[in-house]
Amino acid sequence: MTTNRICIIGAASGVGAKDHGCEDGPVAFHRSQAWHELERHPLIDWGRTRFAQDMPGHAQVERVADICHELAGGVAGTLAAGAFPLLIGVDHSVTIGMWSGVARFISARLDLLWIDAHLDSHTPETSYYGAIHGMPLACLLGRGDKRLLGKGIPGVQVSPQPACPGNRRIQPGQRSPWRHCASDLGTDWRDSAAIDPPAAIIRVGAPLKSPR
Numbered sequence: 001m002t003t004n005r006i007c008i009i010g011a012a013s014g015v016g017a018k019d020h021g022c023e024d025g026p027v028a029f030h031r032s033q034a035w036h037e038l039e040r041h042p043l044i045d046w047g048r049t050r051f052a053q054d055m056p057g058h059a060q061v062e063r064v065a066d067i068c069h070e071l072a073g074g075v076a077g078t079l080a081a082g083a084f085p086l087l088i089g090v091d092h093s094v095t096i097g098m099w100s101g102v103a104r105f106i107s108a109r110l111d112l113l114w115i116d117a118h119l120d121s122h123t124p125e126t127s128y129y130g131a132i133h134g135m136p137l138a139c140l141l142g143r144g145d146k147r148l149l150g151k152g153i154p155g156v157q158v159s160p161q162p163a164c165p166g167n168r169r170i171q172p173g174q175r176s177p178w179r180h181c182a183s184d185l186g187t188d189w190r191d192s193a194a195i196d197p198p199a200a201i202i203r204v205g206a207p208l209k210s211p212r
Contacts, residue, residue: 016064016092018131095120122138124144
């Protein structure tokens with residue numbers, strides 16, 4: 001698919017983050033001077049902003065699962081309409097929905113380049129604080145709370161060769177989802193040396209394929 005049109009999707013959620021105030025980020029940007037300049041561009045549109053719903057009596061993880069389900073549908077629909085989805089959010093847990101939406105559109109696992117200072121591959125068993133914003137990559141690899149898995153396609157959403165440059169430190173337990181995913185899919189797991197300390201890169205299995 002080739003497209004020049006960009007559709008911005010707001011993900012107004014702070015449910016999975018340490019600071020719930022980050023949910024205001026997409027709305028603040030939409031009201032900013034920066035957006036007022038960008039909206040004049042003929043190939044940039046602001047689509048629908050998804051908001052984390054108040055769900056009295058429901059657990060935090062259920063609220064995250066709800067907005068990620070909404071985002072997955074929004075991203076897949078944007079791609080199906082021939083536009084490039086650009087998601088604006090601050091709570092890292094929303095990336096579960098974003099990349100699951102891409103997987104749904106292509107009906108396959110996607111190749112992923114994850115650039116972040118943190119690996120975000122904790123599970124409820126390895127997280128010190130139970131912070132869901134530290135778990136999205138594990139969920140995309142098919143590990144974690146079942147309510148956060150399979151939002152795009154059944155099972156694993158990303159190929160077993162994601163590359164993750166820029167990590168400052170890999171916390172204990174964050175390697176586990178990578179090893180399990182590699183084992184389940186019959187590939188080798190390797191943890192490479194640092195590129196430029198303290199940045200590091202991890203790859204699972206074979207080198208990344210060319211973009212589809």
